Amino acid sequence: MIDVGGKRARPSAAVDTISAIPALEDNYIWAFTQGAQAVVVDPGEAAPVLAWLQGGGLRLHDILLTHHHPDHIGGVASLVTATGARVWGHGADRHRLPALDVALGEGDHARPLGFDFTVMATPGHTLGHICYAGHGRLFCGDTLFSAGCGRMFEGNPAQYQHSLARLAALPDDTAVHCAHEYTLSNLAFACSLEPDHAGLAEALASTRRRRAEGQITLPSRLGWEKRHNPFLRCAEPALARAVGLPEAGPAAVFGALRAGKDRYRGR
Ligand code: ZN
Numbered sequence: 001m002i003d004v005g006g007k008r009a010r011p012s013a014a015v016d017t018i019s020a021i022p023a024l025e026d027n028y029i030w031a032f033t034q035g036a037q038a039v040v041v042d043p044g045e046a047a048p049v050l051a052w053l054q055g056g057g058l059r060l061h062d063i064l065l066t067h068h069h070p071d072h073i074g075g076v077a078s079l080v081t082a083t084g085a086r087v088w089g090h091g092a093d094r095h096r097l098p099a100l101d102v103a104l105g106e107g108d109h110a111r112p113l114g115f116d117f118t119v120m121a122t123p124g125h126t127l128g129h130i131c132y133a134g135h136g137r138l139f140c141g142d143t144l145f146s147a148g149c150g151r152m153f154e155g156n157p158a159q160y161q162h163s164l165a166r167l168a169a170l171p172d173d174t175a176v177h178c179a180h181e182y183t184l185s186n187l188a189f190a191c192s193l194e195p196d197h198a199g200l201a202e203a204l205a206s207t208r209r210r211r212a213e214g215q216i217t218l219p220s221r222l223g224w225e226k227r228h229n230p231f232l233r234c235a236e237p238a239l240a241r242a243v244g245l246p247e248a249g250p251a252a253v254f255g256a257l258r259a260g261k262d263r264y265r266g267r
């Protein structure tokens, strides 16, 4: 049971349960319920979602999409056929999102079931990527990972860094629900950049243990990400020095960090 916290002018529903349904190689399909109704985020495959619904005696009411990549939308068509669920996603990407019912944009509210999420346009990984913030949670798809961020397929460094800075302005206790289990390799890269960062070294060791036991590393907390995730710290002199650009601004530091991670092969 999760408390959404804070007093609101308008009463809003609480999330009863939230689950990470493992899918494909390393995706998580986040799934939450209110009573016997469910919402899923980025169903890259249908089968594990249908099994989860059946196991819990649940009905799928809504599907939230963050972006158009196949590992996030691959299950949508089958799920809509099987359940009649309503599909929410970025209107600008409607030509490449299957079965879109509700077209969203920056600042809109997505209201699946009785919930209320603010839509944040976060170009960078893709140009049409959106995140859903609300109820103390952030569903950030491939924009933000724990200790890392997504590959920059469509955006540019200034855009992506700006998107991440906007996410970082959310409250520190926000639970960060990323779409992939990439924490370990992200931490290895972060530690290679800042070998003297004690918090990162500690996180790498504990994450190695958790992953060896097959445990999930998510959701993380945004406050932790702001202190540890190099991609959220592009304005810090330590990061500018770590990428060899001591005089550079946050966008250039981000670009260098992203390029460094793309080349990184350690673990
Ligand atoms: Zn993606």
Ligand code: FE
Pocket: 069, 071, 072, 142, 179, 180
């Ligand atoms: Fe993905």
